[in-house]
Amino acid sequence: MSISKINSNITTRILKNKTLLKGLEKISDHGTSFTAGTSLVMSLTVRPLAIFSTPDTEKENKQYAAANSICSGLIKFGMVEAIALPIETAVKKIDKNPSKFLKESTVKNLSNTPETLAKSRSYKLITQVIKLSTGLFTAIPKSMLTIALIPILMDKLFFRRKKSSDENIQNQHPLNSDKQKSLNFTGNISEKLTKGLSKIIDNEQVQKLAKKYENKDKDIAKHITAGTDILLTSSFAYQTSKSKDIKENRKKALIYNNIIATGITILGGYGIDNLIKNKTGKFIEKFKQINAGDAKLPKYIEGINILRPAIIFAAIYYGILPIFSTYLAEKIDKFIEKRNPKNSIN
DSSP states (O other), X not given: OOHHHHHHHHHHHHHTOHHHHHHHXXXXXXXXXXXXXXXXXXXXXXXXXXXXXXXXXXXXXXXHHHHHHHHHHHHHHHHHHHHHHHHHHHHHHHHHOHHHHSOHHHHHHHOSSGGGGGGOHHHHHHHHHHHHHHHHHTHHHHHXXXXXXXXXXXXXXXXXXXXXXXXXXXXXXXXXTTTOOOOOOOSOHHHHHHHHHHHHHHOHHHHHHHHHSGGGGGGHHHHHHHHHHHHHHHHHHHHHHHXXXXXXXXXXXXXXXXXXXXXXXXXXXXHHHHHHHHHTHHHHHHHHHHTTTOTTHHHHHHHHHHHHHHHHHHIIIIIIHHHHHHHHHHXXXXXXXXXXXXXXXX
């Protein structure tokens, strides 16, 4: 047997591996959860280690940047999961039984039959946007909670100051009993959510947009991730500037750190993703050929298109940039203070 034939057989076995295919299917079904989970792991480990490795940078600036990374990862994962999982479950219900939840005209417009709807690029684009938009919708509240948690984490991890007994009591009881409200939900929330999302898919304008941009479906995860990062960083900068619990002389460095990291991540992420996407075009075609008879092939491809930018953006933001952005943010802060000594805050 020739070497090329052996390599071909190995490639076929790898690309038809059940674990690989199941993983891609899971990523397709839970794209937002996968992205949030990736961010959580990186923000708790790689990014803090990189930040503390930054040379010639004040220790407390490193501590604030690390605390921001940890808080951001935890809150993002918690908030996204609380919202993303129900939405992902609802979309899966529609996938399995479109005739029950969607209008007949919708099915005909996006596909020929209910059985082929899940393979329709227009339908996949709509549902992918719905699932991935969870991070976008939670960006502002996430930044607010992150800012609120940073001072607490600074106290717990870095022992910046001791709390008084009154503060401890207040933290143990953040809400007075008369202000606490029970969250008793009635009815079938899952069913209501599924019907609500079905109305979005049934909207004729949404369908027109989906059909117009259906060939751009492989880039939608990248665009939504970038949009979410921009909104999150903008909100974070505003909330940081208004915070009463973060030291005034640490605010600017923290804001610059986030802006620099986000800007370079987006620019670098798009560049690297476009390069890799062009280079892996043959791989995708090979993957399609090998799994051509698999009914879940569209989900596998969607999973690849979510996986690729998620890994690239995470590697840049959490692994490569922290040292650079932390160092540069402090230098910019000190440069501006020297140029405007009257506006500097000690």
